[in-house]
Amino acid sequence: MTSYIEPLAQESTPSIIADKLRQAIAHGELKPGAQLGEAELARQLGVSRGPLREGMQRLTQEGLLVSIRNRGLFVIDMTKDEIRDMYLARGAIERAAAQKIVAGDHEAAGEELHGLVRKMSDAEGDPAAVGEIDIAFHELLVHLANSSRLSRIHRTLITETRMCIHALEATYSGAEARVTEHQHIAEAIAAGDHLLADDLLVAHMDDAITRLTTR
Structure with a gap:
């Protein structure tokens, strides 16, 4: 028998962070080629660096962010x-x-x-x-x-x-x-x-x- 009384699925903090960053990129708040400052973003979003890093990693996997060795994380530039x-x-x-x-x-x-x-x-x-x-x-x-x-x-x-x-x-x-x-x-x-x-x-x-x- 199917039970309809079960825990509600909640969106994880990294998922929420990834969505906020995605929207910021989409609407030009984070511009193409811009470097992401981890400390500043964590402060602006009011989150710790762990979930922020996970959220940014999701966008890196999607191809919206690119990691450049010894330089940091950047928004892709649409050539x-x-x-x-x-x-x-x-x-x-x-x-x-x-x-x-x-x-x-x-x-x-x-x-x-x-x-x-x-x-x-x-x-x-x-x-x-x-x-x-x-x-x-x-x-x-x-x-x-x-x-x-x-x-x-x-x-x-x-x-x-x-x-x-x-x-x-x-x-x-x-x-x-x-x-x-x-x-x-x-x-x-x-x-x-x-x-x-x-x-x-x-x-x-x-x-x-x-x-x-x-x-």
Whole structure:
């Protein structure tokens, strides 16, 4: 017999620390190439160094931090080659997610995605808001595939995407075009057209690479 009265799972302190650092990296508070000062971070977060080190180790394993011998721990720097490589991985994850969605209740998934497209359209004129909804669209796309592995890998890639957008915001504009691109992706998924959705995602990723690497 299943028991529903059992201890609640609580998120560990290192996990909470890793998430806070991940968000700080994503939103530019910890900038690309910045060195992490262990003592200062422990003071700011109000934690001891043991859990902090474990949290930072998790981000090192994810690839968001890099340890340089005899120098310390640094936030990765998203070069043009890194951006291209990140979008290569993102494209693979999102195209797999779209394929899985189309094999299921694609009409409901398409409607959920359309909801974010409408919000993106309403936010035109506010680049920061459009950028956040853009990212939310892709997070929802992968979430709708109902694959914990795709979602786990995608989380790190989305953090890197945010890093790029915050660092290169001046080159990542064109809200109207972005609304249209996302609308077409949502329409293809709603229609259950996997091949079209795949082509649109490839074009969308290529367009993002061009905008983020043209300086």
